[in-house]
Amino acid sequence: MILTETDRKILHRLQSNIPLLSRPFLELGKELDIDEDTIIERIKFMVEKGYIRRLAPIINTQAMGREATLAAVKVPEERIDEVSAIINEYSGVSHNYLRKGKNKHIPYNVWFTMSAKDDEELHCRLKEIETRTGLTVRTLPTAKKFKIGVRFKIY
C-alpha cells in the first residue's frame, strides 16, 4: 500500500458527495485542510493507480426507470467458465461472482446482477441466457431495500 495519511483522508471523504460548487476541490480542501492543487493531484494519482475506480455519479438504476435484479444459477463445476463468460457478455451485467456457502452447501453458485431499460428487456435477456446455457436462472429482485450505501472504513 502506497497511500499516505493525506490520501486516506481524501479517499474517506470522497465516498460522500462532492460539493456542487464552482470549485469543489477548493471546498473539499477547506474541509480537510489540504490545498486544492494537492487534492486534485492526489485524486489523479489514486485514479491512475486504481484505488479509485471513478469519481462520478452513482446511478440509481430504478429511479432512472431501469429494471434490475439479482440472479442465481446452479452451474455444474465443469461449465463455470463457459457459463460465466456468456453472462458477462451482457452489458447490463454489473456484478458476476462465483460464490460458495461456507457453513452450508448451496446449489446456486453463480450470482450476478443485471439491469435493463425495462422489465421486458430484462426478462428477454435472462430468458436468452437460459436458452444459451440450458440452465434455469433464478431471479431474486429486491422486495424491500433497507440499506444501500457502500462506504468503506478506511484505516
Next chain:
Amino acid sequence: MTNKKEDTDVKLIKHIQEGLPLTKTPYKDIGQALGMPEEEVIQRLKKLLEAGKIRRLAASIAHRKIGINANAMCVWKVPKERVDEVGKIMSGFEEVTHCYERPIYPDWEYNVFTMIHGYTDDECEAVIQAIKEKTGLNDYVILYSEKEFKKVGVRI
C-alpha cells in the same frame, strides 16, 4: 426518453459517468463540452441527486486494492413479520453495505440478504456473530465470493 429535459439529463450523466474532469472547475468544463452554462450543470446535478436518480456524486473505491478483501453475502431466513425489525438492526452495522429483502422459492428460503465488507473474513464473521446475537436469528448461510467474473459500476 419522454421529454427534452430528461434527454439533457441523460446526456449529462452519460458524459460524466466515466469520471468528472479532475480540474479546478469540473462543472464549468463539463458545461463547455456540452454547450451548457456551469450553473445549469450544477443545478441539473442537484436536481438529479434530490430526485434520487443519482445516489451520490462520489468516488467508487476499488475496495480490494485498499485491503478490504473480504466480501461476504450472508443470507438469512427471517419470519415475514420480523423482516422490518431485523432489516433495521442489520442496516445499523457499518460493515453491512447492502441489506435487502428478496423473494423465496421452493428451493430458496433465505429472504433477507446482507452484503458485508471487511478487511478479513474474520471481521465479516464477527459482524455476522453480532447480528445473530442481536436478532436471535440462527438460520443463515455465508456465501463468500470465490471468483470475481465481473464488477463494474452501473452505466446508463
